[in-house]
Amino acid sequence: MIKAGLKIVPEYWDEGLECISPVQMLEVRTLKMQKHLRYAYRNSAFYKKCFDEAGLRPEEIRNLEDYFQHVPFLKHKQMIENQNARPPFGDFLCVDIKDIRRIYSSPGPLMMPFSKSDMDAYINATANGLYICGARRGDIVDVTHAYQWDLGGTMVDDGFRRLGCAVIPGGPGMSRTHIHIMKHLGVTVIFAFPSFAIKLAETAKGMGINPRKDLNVRLIIIKGEEIYGENDKDILAEEFGAEVREMYGGAETGFVAAECPYGGGLHCFTDSIVEIIDPFTGQASAEGEGGEIVTTDLSRTAMPVIRYRTGDLIERLDVEPCPCGRTSPRIKRIVGRIGDIVRVKGVYLIPDTVKQIIRTHDSLGKFQIVIGHSEGRENLLIKVELSDPKNNQGIEQLLIDDLRAVMRLKAKIDLLPFGSIGQDAPIVIDKRIH
Amino acid sequence: MIKAGLKIVPEYWDEGLECISPVQMLEVRTLKMQKHLRYAYRNSAFYKKCFDEAGLRPEEIRNLEDYFQHVPFLKHKQMIENQNARPPFGDFLCVDIKDIRRIYSSPGPLMMPFSKSDMDAYINATANGLYICGARRGDIVDVTHAYQWDLGGTMVDDGFRRLGCAVIPGGPGMSRTHIHIMKHLGVTVIFAFPSFAIKLAETAKGMGINPRKDLNVRLIIIKGEEIYGENDKDILAEEFGAEVREMYGGAETGFVAAECPYGGGLHCFTDSIVEIIDPFTGQASAEGEGGEIVTTDLSRTAMPVIRYRTGDLIERLDVEPCPCGRTSPRIKRIVGRIGDIVRVKGVYLIPDTVKQIIRTHDSLGKFQIVIGHSEGRENLLIKVELSDPKNNQGIEQLLIDDLRAVMRLKAKIDLLPFGSIGQDAPIVIDKRIH
Numbered sequence: 011m012i013k014a015g016l017k018i019v020p021e022y023w024d025e026g027l028e029c030i031s032p033v034q035m036l037e038v039r040t041l042k043m044q045k046h047l048r049y050a051y052r053n054s055a056f057y058k059k060c061f062d063e064a065g066l067r068p069e070e071i072r073n074l075e076d077y078f079q080h081v082p083f084l085k086h087k088q089m090i091e092n093q094n095a096r097p098p099f100g101d102f103l104c105v106d107i108k109d110i111r112r113i114y115s116s117p118g119p120l121m122m123p124f125s126k127s128d129m130d131a132y133i134n135a136t137a138n139g140l141y142i143c144g145a146r147r148g149d150i151v152d153v154t155h156a157y158q159w160d161l162g163g164t165m166v167d168d169g170f171r172r173l174g175c176a177v178i179p180g181g182p183g184m185s186r187t188h189i190h191i192m193k194h195l196g197v198t199v200i201f202a203f204p205s206f207a208i209k210l211a212e213t214a215k216g217m218g219i220n221p222r223k224d225l226n227v228r229l230i231i232i233k234g235e236e237i238y239g240e241n242d243k244d245i246l247a248e249e250f251g252a253e254v255r256e257m258y259g260g261a262e263t264g265f266v267a268a269e270c271p272y273g274g275g276l277h278c279f280t281d282s283i284v285e286i287i288d289p290f291t292g293q294a295s296a297e298g299e300g301g302e303i304v305t306t307d308l309s310r311t312a313m314p315v316i317r318y319r320t321g322d323l324i325e326r327l328d329v330e331p332c333p334c335g336r337t338s339p340r341i342k343r344i345v346g347r348i349g350d351i352v353r354v355k356g357v358y359l360i361p362d363t364v365k366q367i368i369r370t371h372d373s374l375g376k377f378q379i380v381i382g383h384s385e386g387r388e389n390l391l392i393k394v395e396l397s398d399p400k401n402n403q404g405i406e407q408l409l410i411d412d413l414r415a416v417m418r419l420k421a422k423i424d425l426l427p428f429g430s431i432g433q434d435a436p437i438v439i440d441k442r443i444h
Numbered sequence: 445m446i447k448a449g450l451k452i453v454p455e456y457w458d459e460g461l462e463c464i465s466p467v468q469m470l471e472v473r474t475l476k477m478q479k480h481l482r483y484a485y486r487n488s489a490f491y492k493k494c495f496d497e498a499g500l501r502p503e504e505i506r507n508l509e510d511y512f513q514h515v516p517f518l519k520h521k522q523m524i525e526n527q528n529a530r531p532p533f534g535d536f537l538c539v540d541i542k543d544i545r546r547i548y549s550s551p552g553p554l555m556m557p558f559s560k561s562d563m564d565a566y567i568n569a570t571a572n573g574l575y576i577c578g579a580r581r582g583d584i585v586d587v588t589h590a591y592q593w594d595l596g597g598t599m600v601d602d603g604f605r606r607l608g609c610a611v612i613p614g615g616p617g618m619s620r621t622h623i624h625i626m627k628h629l630g631v632t633v634i635f636a637f638p639s640f641a642i643k644l645a646e647t648a649k650g651m652g653i654n655p656r657k658d659l660n661v662r663l664i665i666i667k668g669e670e671i672y673g674e675n676d677k678d679i680l681a682e683e684f685g686a687e688v689r690e691m692y693g694g695a696e697t698g699f700v701a702a703e704c705p706y707g708g709g710l711h712c713f714t715d716s717i718v719e720i721i722d723p724f725t726g727q728a729s730a731e732g733e734g735g736e737i738v739t740t741d742l743s744r745t746a747m748p749v750i751r752y753r754t755g756d757l758i759e760r761l762d763v764e765p766c767p768c769g770r771t772s773p774r775i776k777r778i779v780g781r782i783g784d785i786v787r788v789k790g791v792y793l794i795p796d797t798v799k800q801i802i803r804t805h806d807s808l809g810k811f812q813i814v815i816g817h818s819e820g821r822e823n824l825l826i827k828v829e830l831s832d833p834k835n836n837q838g839i840e841q842l843l844i845d846d847l848r849a850v851m852r853l854k855a856k857i858d859l860l861p862f863g864s865i866g867q868d869a870p871i872v873i874d875k876r877i878h
Contacts, residue, residue, distance in 0.1 A: 059865075097628050097629075098628050100632060106582075107582055107584065107610060108582040108608065109611060110584075110610035111604070111605045111609075111611065112610065112611050112612075113495070113611070113612045113629060114612075114613075114615070114627075115625055117614065119624065119625065119628055121628070121629065123610065129605075147542050148540075148541055148542040150541065150544075150547065157591030157592065157597065157598070157613055157615060158591065158614060158615035158618070159612070159614060159615075159621070159625075163591065163613075164591070164598075164601065164613050169596065171545045171546070171563075174542065174545075175545075176541060176544035176545060176546065176557065177545065177546050177547070177549050177596050178546075178547045178548075178549065178593070179546070179592060179593065179597075180592060180593060181591060181592035181593075187593070190553065191549055191553060191593075193643060194531045194532050194553055194555070195531075195547060195549075195555065196531075196532060198493065216507050222671050222731055256671065295551045299791045418837075
């Protein structure tokens with residue numbers, strides 16, 4: 011018998027790495043980075059060419075400052091063009107096909123080969139992330155991500171098993187089947203997109219099952235969709251009576267960050283270099299400022315992905331110490347994708363910022379950003395649904411003031427009845443393009 | 445450098461077990477069987493009750509004869525009833541939930557928990573089967589089975605990776621995407637249902653891609669649907685210019701047999717006991733006779749499945765030595781499911797037998813078996829489509845003679861024009877039931 015209250019599960023998956031001192035981390039990372047650049051240069055024709063064209067030799071990159079200044083970025087489009095020119099893997103592949111264990115593919119097509127050691131490193135990193143989120147050996151887990159083509163489902167499945175969980179490979183869709191099985195098995199952890207987790211709660215209620223009382227879910231781990239509703243986590247926590255934690259990653263990067271029980275952002279994993287850049291200039295964002303996430307996975311052997319521009323925009327990286335004891339910086343909120351940003355009157359406008367402001371007013375609904383130009387000048391119009399147009403209460407002026415304060419932009423406001431903006435209507439209409 | 449022609453891949457996955465002498469096999473299996481029965485009796489309330497009710501103690505089962513005579517059968521329905529009465533695993537579970545790594549579920553619901561050691565044994569057995577079929581390290585494999593809920597896709601994926609293949613978790617559907625990726629990656633092995641593999645060939649041709657010339661597929665491993673067309677293997681081999689091999693298994697049993705390059709049936713794996721019984725009497729079928737497959741997996745620790753009646757009917761077990769050197773008996777053709785058999789005039793009629801006879805005549809099409817009774821006697825009518833009714837050429841009498849010779853049944857024949865029998869028409873109409 012184990013004494014009540016005795017902590018039998020260690021707090022960390024890999025305490026040495028998760029709680030490493032920043033000074034030590036810098037040393038470890040610098041060495042790994044140097045080794046990785048040399049490996050890529052020696053084994054991949056792509057990186058050799060890339061570095062040679064930049065007049066750079068890996069030996070010259072002595073520290074992270076050099077790395078941030080000189081190593082070329084890698085864009086999604088470059089990878090696809092290179093692979094399509096020389097299928098299947100372009101000039102990227104660094105190992106023999108006999109050492110490949112999985113090949114993921116995303117539209118393009120973009121092929122992502124993983125060697126045995128890559129799989130091992132990724133499964134370990136994924137398990138580590140799920141552990142940070144709070145999953146533990148003995149949990150019964152329903153994985154609702156797709157298992158087809160893409161990295162998501164199978165990698166999470168492998169990660170949970172590495173952790174010692176009992177995994178149900180449920181996959182997407184079939185929400186009634188999910189609910190039946192959650193109830194029958196007493197599922198304790200769900201891995202899902204936020205929208206699908208909310209759908210599961212609705213499905214349960216439609217079946218006369220109270221997700222909070224009749225199900226046994228204690229933890230929901232979400233992988234954020236590009237932008238999910240600000241309140242989605244609270245809604246889910248309330249509906250299921252469960253904790254809600256988040257992981258971040260993509261097909262090209264694997265998982266790179268996970269949220270600890272303190273909920274103050276997503277801890278970056280130690281085997282990746284995560285940086286935040288200004289997506290327009292490519293320069294490092296100032297400390298505490300937002301921008302685009304750029305990653306290098308230092309464990310990747312089959313197809314190194316170095317200084318990959320994810321296209322994901324975050325609010326900022328938090329480098330303050332976390333009460334959980336982990337020392338890595340935390341990603342605060344994903345706020346959008348590169349394609350969503352527009353430049354208006356010399357200022358970058360991120361739709362999510364507008365959304366945050368509108369969400370503070372209960373009476374407002376969906377919105378749309380229209381950028382136009384007249385008489386040689388750009389103008390900004392925000393269309394937004396209002397629940398009770400007769401009861402305007404000066405909301406128009408409030409919005410104008412809020413938008414000016416936060417975005418430093420003057421906008422016109424067009425208040426419309428609820429239902430005026432379609433569910434699938436584009437969030438940004440840029441009339442300057444036509 | 446490796447010398448040309450030097451065999452670098454061993455012929456067997458586990459030569460010691462695959463080529464074991466029948467005498468040694470009997471010893472190994474007897475010991476494993478005894479150990480497994482004692483384990484199940486001691487750890488599972490279900491088997492304790494089952495054995496106790498049969499007045500049996502595991503210690504009394506000293507050899508396989510005892511086992512075949514005394515150990516109770518397990519039916520699908522029993523498992524579901526027991527689990528539904530005491531969810532989630534009924535009285536079956538023998539291990540702590542912390543030792544479970546996967547839970548598969550099929551409609552019922554029927555839950556199949558696998559422990560870490562079960563997973564390991566199953567992945568190894570699956571890898572062994574895929575190896576027998578001819579898959580090798582370095583193959584690029586497209587797994588087209590579903591990864592959701594059921595054992596199929598994820599287990600095959602694990603098995604191929606264990607073998608050292610590069611796995612694409614393609615899953616079912618999206619046949620155009622499969623073809624695109626097969627072409628781009630130079631896929632060498634496909635794992636598929638026969639019908640889906642045929643669909644892939646058709647899809648390719650529709651896209652202007654010749655599966656034989658433009659794709660690189662050298663091996664197709666099929667998991668037979670209940671009854672697939674007799675010529676499906678030949679069609680597939682011809683369409684893709686590839687070898688076609690088969691594996692047998694199910695959600696409850698895992699994979700239990702695989703076909704070697706000699707193509708003379710599916711070698712049973714050594715860690716299962718496979719028997720053939722008369723589905724009506726439960727007695728062992730005579731050597732060389734067909735019947736229902738009953739299996740016991742001797743490696744299963746989380747939920748032992750002992751003397752499980754699969755409901756699958758086979759032509760026979762072939763115990764003749766195989767030129768490949770493997771010593772285990774081979775399953776010859778799955779010919780149907782229990783529900784398909786009917787008893788007419790005291791004889792068991794398997795629709796597939798009728799199909800085999802009709803297929804020998806090129807001019808014949810779809811058929812239907814009608815069982816009726818008049819004047820207190822049962823009668824059998826075979827309706828069958830004929831391409832050219834004017835050119836009967838005594839086919840009616842030929843059919844009557846063939847059916848009598850093979851089935852020991854006298855049937856009336858009703859020859860109909862092509863298209864008379866609908867695609868979804870039932871194969872058997874039993875008028876005695878009404």
